[in-house]
Amino acid sequence: MSTEGVRCPGRNPHLLSRRDFLHTAGGGFGGLALAALLTERGLAEPHHAPKAKRVIQIFCPGGMSHVDTFDYKPELEKRAGQPFDPGGKLQFFASKPGNCQPSHWKFRQHGQCGRWVSDLFPKLATCVDEMAFLHSMRSQTALHGPGCFQMNTGQSMPGFPSMGAWVTYGLGSESANLPAFVVLPDPRGLPPGGMINGGAGFLPAVYQATTLDTATPGQPIADLFPPGEFEAVTPQADRAGLDFLKELNRIHQEPRQGNSELEARIKAYEMAARLQLSAPEVTDLRGETEATRKLYDLEHPEIGPFGRQCLLARRLAERGVRFVQIYCGAENTTAEKIRPNWDSHEDVVRDHGYWGAVLDSGASALLKDLKSRGLLDDTLVICTSEFGRQPGAQGAGGKGRDHNAGAFTAWMAGGGVRPGIGYGATDELGFKSVENVLHSYELHATALHLLGIDHEQLTWYHNGLEQRLTGFEGKGVVQALLR
Amino acid sequence: MLRQARYFAERIEQEAGSSPSAQVPRAFELAFGRNPSERESKLGMDFLQDQGLFAFCRSLFNANEFVYVD
Numbered sequence: 001m002s003t004e005g006v007r008c009p010g011r012n013p014h015l016l017s018r019r020d021f022l023h024t025a026g027g028g029f030g031g032l033a034l035a036a037l038l039t040e041r042g043l044a045e046p047h048h049a050p051k052a053k054r055v056i057q058i059f060c061p062g063g064m065s066h067v068d069t070f071d072y073k074p075e076l077e078k079r080a081g082q083p084f085d086p087g088g089k090l091q092f093f094a095s096k097p098g099n100c101q102p103s104h105w106k107f108r109q110h111g112q113c114g115r116w117v118s119d120l121f122p123k124l125a126t127c128v129d130e131m132a133f134l135h136s137m138r139s140q141t142a143l144h145g146p147g148c149f150q151m152n153t154g155q156s157m158p159g160f161p162s163m164g165a166w167v168t169y170g171l172g173s174e175s176a177n178l179p180a181f182v183v184l185p186d187p188r189g190l191p192p193g194g195m196i197n198g199g200a201g202f203l204p205a206v207y208q209a210t211t212l213d214t215a216t217p218g219q220p221i222a223d224l225f226p227p228g229e230f231e232a233v234t235p236q237a238d239r240a241g242l243d244f245l246k247e248l249n250r251i252h253q254e255p256r257q258g259n260s261e262l263e264a265r266i267k268a269y270e271m272a273a274r275l276q277l278s279a280p281e282v283t284d285l286r287g288e289t290e291a292t293r294k295l296y297d298l299e300h301p302e303i304g305p306f307g308r309q310c311l312l313a314r315r316l317a318e319r320g321v322r323f324v325q326i327y328c329g330a331e332n333t334t335a336e337k338i339r340p341n342w343d344s345h346e347d348v349v350r351d352h353g354y355w356g357a358v359l360d361s362g363a364s365a366l367l368k369d370l371k372s373r374g375l376l377d378d379t380l381v382i383c384t385s386e387f388g389r390q391p392g393a394q395g396a397g398g399k400g401r402d403h404n405a406g407a408f409t410a411w412m413a414g415g416g417v418r419p420g421i422g423y424g425a426t427d428e429l430g431f432k433s434v435e436n437v438l439h440s441y442e443l444h445a446t447a448l449h450l451l452g453i454d455h456e457q458l459t460w461y462h463n464g465l466e467q468r469l470t471g472f473e474g475k476g477v478v479q480a481l482l483r
Numbered sequence: 484m485l486r487q488a489r490y491f492a493e494r495i496e497q498e499a500g501s502s503p504s505a506q507v508p509r510a511f512e513l514a515f516g517r518n519p520s521e522r523e524s525k526l527g528m529d530f531l532q533d534q535g536l537f538a539f540c541r542s543l544f545n546a547n548e549f550v551y552v553d
Contacts, residue, residue: 230485232537244530245542251523252548262547269545 046171050452051416051483052380053174054322055167056313056370058363060355061148061191061329062341065389065401066409067430068103068352071135072116075428076391077102084392084429093142093403094345097392100429101401104349105356113420120356123364130367130376132417132481134410134443136424136433139387142405144192144332144343147386150440152197152325154469161201161460163444164323166469167451168207170458175320177278179210179271182321184309187215188330188340192386198325202462205264209325210271212283214309220283224276235276242273282315296365302354303361310362314369317379328359342385345400359383367413380415380450384408384443391430406432410443416450418483441474449477488541495536503531506539514543 067073079100084090090097105118111128124131139147139156146156153160161169164181173180183198191197198209212220219225226233249266256262285298288311293299296307306328313324329341344351363383370376388408389401407426413419424436445455448469455476459466470476491513499509507527511519519527531539543549 226485232535233485237534237538240530240534241538241542244526244534244539245545247526248523248542248546248548251520252546256553262551265547265550 046452047454047457048452050450051378052414052447052450053378054317054320055164055324055380055382055415055447055451056317056366057163057323057325058310058359058366058381058383059148059151059191059197059325059327059329060342060359060383060385061144061327062332062339062343062355062385063144063147063387063389063403064342064355064385064408065344065348065352066135066404066407066426067389067391068105068348068401069118069120069356070116070133070409070411071388071407071426071430072107072118073102073391073426073428073430076100076430079429084390090392092390092392092394093405095394095402097390097402098395098398099393100391101393101398104352111420115420115422120352121360121364123360124367127364127367127413129420130371131411131413132419133422134412134424134438134478134481135422135426136435136437137384137388137408137410137443138433138437138439139405139408140439142387142403144386146193147405148191148193148197151384151386151443153199153201154440154444154471158193158196159199159201160467161203161207161469162198162209162325163447163469164198164209164325165200165203165207166458167323167448167453169203169460170448170453171322171451173320174322177274178282178316178319178321179275180322181207181209181325182316182323183209183211183325184214184312184327185211186309186327186330186340187305190331191327191329191341192331194331202467203460204260206260206267208264212279212312214305214312220279221272221275224272224279238273238276242269245269278319282319283312285311285315292369295369297361300361303358306358306362307365310366311369314366314373314375317370317375318373326362328362329355344389345394345402347399348389348401349399370414376414378415380417380447381413382410382443382447383412384410388430404431412443412447412481416483418481421480423478423480436478438478439474441470442476442478445470445474445477446481449482484544485541488544489537491540491544492536495540503528506536507531510540510543514546515548 080102081099084097084100103118105120107116107118110117110125115128117125141147141156150156152162168180200208253262296311297303298307309326313326316324332343338354339351342355388404390404394400394402427434448455455470459468495506495510499505
């Protein structure tokens with residue numbers, strides 16, 4: 001038992017407290033990874049051989065309706081127009097249930113596997129033989145912000161580390177010039193709950209997400225380059241300034257060991273200097289072929305921006321970024337003619353119609369592109385929403401659907417996922433998940449497993465508990481989802 | 484940030500004159516509320532002479548000591 005080489009996370013190795021010593025000497029896998037990241041000596045060994053090296057996660061905020069997309073409910077068609085809740089006992093999130101409302105799009109079977117997909121996703125439907133559907137998802141909350149937190153951090157409370165932060169903490173970075181965890185928000189803005197969806201929570205701040213601004217292609221990171229009016233700011237002066245700043249910050253840090261934010265900020269300046277070179281290269285899509293540009297439909301005014309996000313995700317993955325998160329939708333507002341995310345209270349056909357076409361094009365292009373480049377085998381793609389929508393209609397015209405924390409569908413593809421399967425089920429109407437019920441815990445545990453991480457071993461001691469992404473309520477890895 | 488650094492440099496020049504040995508301590512006083520240590524003083528003078536007062540002021544504004552309250 002030696003403390004040689006084992007850095008206690010975020011602390012001065014020479015100032016170990018008794019508690020720190022016991023904690024570190026106990027052998028933290030994450031501690032080793034952190035030491036590797038901070039000293040750049042190479043990566044820690046994963047717990048077992050990984051199937052996936054990286055993750056691309058597509059998040060559809062607002063609440064995607066499972067009964068209009070991937071969860072086919074013939075019984076709902078039979079009961080169309082009948083009261084969903086004849087006894088009048090149920091209260092949905094923001095309304096009383098209306099009549100049973102079958103899918104607004106026709107369902108068909110697709111691919112060799114015969115999975116059901118609605119006509120909202122004609123392009124994704126051609127990819128079903130690569131996809132595994134998790135039909136029995138549930139959330140602990142029917143609120144957007146907390147729901148997003150749960151699917152991202154495993155907890156509905158704000159302030160916990162995002163899955164991308166956990167994965168980076170566990171596995172370190174593969175790229176010297178790009179951040180390990182990148183978030184690509186919708187060009188309209190951040191998702192419900194904002195930036196902390198990609199936060200590091202109680203993990204050291206170096207693991208938080210770096211956001212690439214997808215709205216301004218020439219300036220992917222806000223203020224990465226100085227405005228033109230400052231002639232004195234040249235690359236040479238910048239370099240000298242950074243060296244001076246580093247010295248100042250090191251002197252300041254000496255009596256303040258253990259503050260991970262100071263360390264993260266010192267690292268951030270160094271990363272920013274490297275990003276000035278690497279970010280323009282990664283976001284410059286001119287080198288992509290015409291076929292690729294068409295595949296992602298980049299020129300389309302509505303579909304193009306999300307296609308661009310998906311193409312950027314592929315380029316980041318190719319360059320060793322460990323975890324990329326793409327948002328298909330922004331924060332809610334009712335002021336727009338079409339909702340800025342999937343939250344279709346008033347008009348499912350209008351809002352899911354819009355966002356469905358966006359997701360269908362970008363996500364199918366991403367799957368096909370990854371596959372043709374041989375990247376799908378070791379890239380895990382996850383697509384999820386924070387909850388589903390009700391099979392009973394909402395609103396006077398019955399055109400909307402209310403929130404449904406009791407049931408939704410997520411899907412995974414690539415990275416060692418068993419393709420073409422459906423796992424779990426909702427009841428006959430799609431109101432509640434009833435068979436092999438899943439929460440974020442099992443999805444996260446399965447994703448970590450594919451990355452070579454035992455979810456019970458990836459921990460961080462905080463508030464008297466060895467905290468983990470998957471919490472303490474879940475059922476662990478879903479073996480049926482593994483190839 | 485850059486604009487404020489330019490204003491700051493102008494103020495230092497007004498208050499401390501053109502000598503780096505007076506500019507460095509005045510800038511530390513205003514930015515951090517303390518005098519520079521010997522090490523910081525030497526580091527600051529060297530940088531200021533190489534890169535100018537504006538770059539020096541910009542660095543102070545970006546320093547962790549300026550951004551984070553203890």
